[in-house]
Amino acid sequence: MIAVEGVSKTFGTQHVLRNVSTVFETGKVNFIIGRSGSGKSVLTKCIVGLLEVDEGRIMFNDRNFTAMNEQERKAVRQEIGMLFQGSALFDSLTVEENVMFPLTMFSNMSKAEMLDRVNWCLKRVQLDNANKKFPAEISGGMQKRVGIARAIAMNPKYLFCDEPNSGLDPQTAIVIDNLIKEITYEFNMTTVVVSHDMNSVIEIGDRINFVFEGEIWWSGDKVDILKTTNDELNNFVYASDFMRIVREKLQ
């Protein structure tokens, strides 16, 4: 479980996060949704320690991440896997080397053991024939899968996914969504997905946090979100014609 308690973050005079408090539960796919510029990416960066919070604290299973020194944080970071918006694969390494990278850096496995683990991870994301390819030689959807394989290589307790579906066609997006859901349940991870894709939210979201102007405006599950009377959330959820048709059908 990850608990965010009273977190605030300011850039100059701009308050990006204001006293944000929420909980991301273990074994569930937790969503952070919101419009562009609402503060959801900053919140995620604060949680994983890429940005320092001005106030408040981040708890990883009763461990106060905010109060830790760099060495202590390193131990927590090795329990975190992250899938980036652009996959963030290392261009100069092959798919196999990318997935092996965290193992090379932090495990004491032999080369053969590492290769076994890499092959298992790649098989888990249904990508068994791309070991020797470079990121530039594979499609966007395949890059995301490699990103997931790299994220789970160290058997993490926490998985963060930043806009996992951006730039993907709807079918591939659903494949990635389902992969995230399956992995979360299979390994009982605390998964946090940052997105503004309502399809993903409805498809795999267990708990949803709506961020508006740097605050958690609404929290609930995917059934509640469709019935919400919150104006700001309604405007966000039903921004597209498709979702408005869904609302009419529901009514």
Added chain:
Amino acid sequence: MVFSHRMQIFTNIGRYALLMASVFRRPEKWKIFYRLTVLEIDKIGVQSVGIVALLSLFMGAVICIQTAANIDSGWIPVYTIGFTVRQTMILEFSPTIIPVIMAGKVGSNIASEIGTMRISEQIDALDIMGINSANYLILPKLVGALFIFPFLIVMSMVLGITAGAWVGELAGVISMPDYQTGITYDFRPFQVAYSLIKTTVFAFIIVTISAYYGYYTKGGALEVGKASTQAVVYSIVLIMICNLLISQLVLT
């Protein structure tokens, strides 16, 4: 406006110092560090041998011909040509001009490589894994450059002086015995040491300044290009300033 520009300078110095503090840490795994350092020696040094050799050969030859063309007086001995080629190559061309060229070749490469990693979130990925990204990315480049630059510079000196001898004889401006007298006349090995000190300092400047501009790149492709240009410009400016300071400190 002037105040904000001055503040920007202090901000840059502060951030550069913080970056260096992160760079000079114990590597995560020595085995990986050695492997990366060898790769950087190849990328920074071995792959620059061609351009350094070419420039040094032509510069040595040109200095020989120009010196010969400018010696009108019969009172000036012919071996002065060899002496001038040696002094120019050892004192200035090889240790200063070659690093300036390397700032363009290697510096822009380092800035754009690290800058692209920054904007494509590869550096964030390293940080989230718990890896000291500055140390992982910059230290092997720095150690590689500090190791290989002196070899390149010595090679440049030898090739420049040799090219001067060949061209001098082929053009008929100086005989080989005269040239040999010139290049050995009043030779002080300390001058080679002084050149290598300069080279080492310039290697440090090129790698760290370029890495700094790459590491703090924000935005997109346009900013990577800008970072690359800034890396080259500031590296060259600092090389020139340090050249003056080291010359003053060591030679006087």
